[in-house]
Amino acid sequence: MLICFSLFLTDQIIPHTIFVFYLTGCTLLLFVVIRWEEERYTDGSKWRFLEHKGPVFAPPYEPLPDKVRFYYDGKPMKLSAPAEEVATFFAKMLDHEYTTKDIFRKNFYKDWRKEMTSEEKSKITDLNKCNFSDMNEYFKAQSEARKQMSKEEKLKIKEENERLLQEYGFCIMDNHKERIGNFRIEPPGLFRGRGDHPKMGMLKRRIRPEDIIINCSKDSKHPKPPPGTKWKEVRHDNKVTWLASWTENIQGSIKYIMLNPSSRIKGEKDWQKYETARRLKKCVDRIRAQYRDDWKSKEMRIRQRAVALYFIDKLALRAGNEKEEGETADTVGCCSLRVEHIKLYPKLDDQEYVVEFDFLGKDSIRYYNKIPVEKRVFKNLQLFLENKQPEDDLFDRLNTSILNKHLQELMDGLTAKVFRTYNASITLQQQLKELSCSDDSIPAKVLSYNRANRAVAILCNHQRAPPKTFEKSMQNLQTKIDEKQNQLSAARKQLKAAKADHKASHDDKSKKAVEVKRKAVQRIEEQLMKLQVQATDREENKQIALGTSKLNYLDPRISVAWCKKWAVPIEKIYNKTQREKFAWAIDMAEKDYEF
DNA sequence: CGACCGACTTGGACTAACGAGG
DNA sequence: CCTCGTTAGTCCAAGTCGGTCG
Numbered sequence: 247m248l249i250c251f252s253l254f255l256t257d258q259i260i261p262h263t264i265f266v267f268y269l270t271g272c273t274l275l276l277f278v279v280i281r282w283e284e285e286r287y288t289d290g291s292k293w294r295f296l297e298h299k300g301p302v303f304a305p306p307y308e309p310l311p312d313k314v315r316f317y318y319d320g321k322p323m324k325l326s327a328p329a330e331e332v333a334t335f336f337a338k339m340l341d342h343e344y345t346t347k348d349i350f351r352k353n354f355y356k357d358w359r360k361e362m363t364s365e366e367k368s369k370i371t372d373l374n375k376c377n378f379s380d381m382n383e384y385f386k387a388q389s390e391a392r393k394q395m396s397k398e399e400k401l402k403i404k405e406e407n408e409r410l411l412q413e414y415g416f417c418i419m420d421n422h423k424e425r426i427g428n429f430r431i432e433p434p435g436l437f438r439g440r441g442d443h444p445k446m447g448m449l450k451r452r453i454r455p456e457d458i459i460i461n462c463s464k465d466s467k468h469p470k471p472p473p474g475t476k477w478k479e480v481r482h483d484n485k486v487t488w489l490a491s492w493t494e495n496i497q498g499s500i501k502y503i504m505l506n507p508s509s510r511i512k513g514e515k516d517w518q519k520y521e522t523a524r525r526l527k528k529c530v531d532r533i534r535a536q537y538r539d540d541w542k543s544k545e546m547r548i549r550q551r552a553v554a555l556y557f558i559d560k561l562a563l564r565a566g567n568e569k570e571e572g573e574t575a576d577t578v579g580c581c582s583l584r585v586e587h588i589k590l591y592p593k594l595d596d597q598e599y600v601v602e603f604d605f606l607g608k609d610s611i612r613y614y615n616k617i618p619v620e621k622r623v624f625k626n627l628q629l630f631l632e633n634k635q636p637e638d639d640l641f642d643r644l645n646t647s648i649l650n651k652h653l654q655e656l657m658d659g660l661t662a663k664v665f666r667t668y669n670a671s672i673t674l675q676q677q678l679k680e681l682s683c684s685d686d687s688i689p690a691k692v693l694s695y696n697r698a699n700r701a702v703a704i705l706c707n708h709q710r711a712p713p714k715t716f717e718k719s720m721q722n723l724q725t726k727i728d729e730k731q732n733q734l735s736a737a738r739k740q741l742k743a744a745k746a747d748h749k750a751s752h753d754d755k756s757k758k759a760v761e762v763k764r765k766a767v768q769r770i771e772e773q774l775m776k777l778q779v780q781a782t783d784r785e786e787n788k789q790i791a792l793g794t795s796k797l798n799y800l801d802p803r804i805s806v807a808w809c810k811k812w813a814v815p816i817e818k819i820y821n822k823t824q825r826e827k828f829a830w831a832i833d834m835a836e837k838d839y840e841f
Numbered sequence: 842c843g844a845c846c847g848a849c850t851t852g853g854a855c856t857a858a859c860g861a862g863g
Numbered sequence: 864c865c866t867c868g869t870t871a872g873t874c875c876a877a878g879t880c881g882g883t884c885g
Contacts, residue, residue: 404858432875440853440876486848494875500847501875515849564851565879574877608878609852647843650880663850663879710853719868791853798851823869 274508292511294463298489299505300415300469302410304433304452314384317377318370320336330362332449335436337381344438344446353447354436417489425506426489437496441575441610445496451560457492486512499574508826517830520801522659523667524841529667533656541622547643553626554580554641558665561615561704564608565646565662577606582648586636590627599624613707669797670702675841677701678808689776692818693783695808700786702795710791723781730774737767802831807839
């Protein structure tokens with residue numbers, strides 16, 4: 247289909263643009279922009295030309311003014327610059343719960359000592375005797391001062407940021423100027439893992455040019471390292487999409503500088519992801535029948551595989567790779583579930599065969615769910631649990647690699663995470679169908695959309711901590727509603743009076759007055775409704791995070807089509823960044839799009 | 842196979858910027 | 864115009880999954 251080529255109309259195209267006029271039917275004139283490199287590379291290469299300016303490094307450490315003191319054992323002590331820098335990382339976090347945690351303190355202290363002079367090392371022997379509060383107050387004052395800056399100063403900073411963005415924030419990939427996602431190198435600091443992370447508090451070291459591998463094309467203008475420094479390496483690997491990388495010192499993993507989601511390369515990948523999920527839609531019935539059948543298999547490994555897949559499909563669980571013990575927080579996904587994470591209830595309340603899940607998933611977010619399952623699944627689970635300890639694997643004959651190999655055989659490109667994408671998107675589509683009502687006002691329609699979105703977020707267990715200001719903001723909103731209600735009854739009274747007046751006088755002036763009052767009532771009613779809808783939406787959203795599903799799981803074409811169908815402006819659903827990311831979908835989907 | 846690595850997607854928290862209402 | 868609360872954007876951690884190597 248020609249429409250495929252009209253992707254990414256919105257971003258900047260440098261040369262080689264071909265304009266084609268294409269006639270369909272007899273009246274419709276399609277204006278299609280083709281970019282020559284949009285023909286997919288078949289050899290696995292991701293680009294032919296790549297040019298960029300390299301990353302922006304964190305500003306160097308600025309020593310504290312002498313008046314800001316660090317106290318050891320009650321006495322002021324001047325620290326060497328390296329020790330002081332690391333101390334400031336801790337001082338800045340003093341208000342955070344982290345700094346009270348034993349592991350955090352222990353890790354910090356250990357790494358801090360490495361930065362101390364031998365003199366400091368012998369003097370400072372106990373973290374509990376360290377007093378950072380003066381430093382902490384200094385930083386608070388600094389950030390306060392930043393907020394109080396004059397308009398001109400703020401503007402100056404903004405302009406400087408803009409300059410940096412213009413210089414380093416873009417690259418050229420295959421004739422397109424593309425926005426870079428993260429062109430700033432992460433500054434040094436203390437590692438903050440999530441959940442019970444064994445490495446929390448460790449020093450994340452400063453990244454220097456000598457740590458950076460640059461990736462660009464041979465024939466491009468290579469980025470220059472800062473004066474007096476060199477890159478670790480400059481390579482020209484067009485089988486990958488990153489522009490620069492370095493190895494981080496906490497887990498020893500590699501970090502990358504890559505393009506923004508609005509870029510062609512990310513957009514096409516995203517599109518592909520949803521196309522895979524749509525292919526799953528076509529064969530999901532077959533696959534479901536298959537795994538149901540496999541529940542009866544003679545082989546334990548196949549039964550385990552089939553039950554795991556059932557959970558992944560039904561509950562949208564993540565695959566659950568194995569993790570190195572002691573290196574990260576203890577979290578699990580489907581394949582790595584342990585006996586201790588589920589409880590079986592042959593009968594619970596008025597339901598049969600209930601499984602209770604309780605485990606920490608990605609980011610140590612708790613997954614808790616009680617769910618009735620088919621008898622066969624239940625019996626299988628009982629079997630899997632036999633003779634096992636709580637810390638044993640539930641699926642001892644299964645891992646993600648086995649599962650994904652199996653899935654690959656069922657459908658080309660199928661992996662565990664495709665089920666999450668598929669189930670998320672299909673749920674949105676179906677919920678939208680169910681909840682949307684043509685008589686609704688735009689805010690009511692948007693509420694329906696958010697509710698559909700919420701159903702997906704709940705399915706995917708996307709939770710958030712209730713915002714700190716939640717209660718207060720709820721109260722504020724309620725106050726506004728009350729006020730609006732008063733306004734409304736006042737307006738209604740006025741309308742009534744105007745009507746009476748008109749009945750008595752029957753003149754044009756009073757007739758007009760009635761109209762004016764009627765309009766006022768109507769306007770206030772609308773405003774009130776809007777507020778009430780907002781309150782409902784917010785309340786329902788207290789602990790649910792919608793962003794992740796919206797950005798990563800929901801085929802944007804469903805939303806675009808819905809907007810077109812119900813005449814809801816796309817801006818009500820996607821903000822500017824999101825519209826940029828989903829430009830391909832906005833451009834592509836018509837109102838009758840079916841996932 | 843299984844351990845390990847590399848590349849890429851997904852994730853919630855934090856913070857800066859913005860805009861509605863006083 | 865200023866303040867305060869909301870929202871968008873940034874940050875960077877933590878997953879998934881494929882490939883390689885012994």
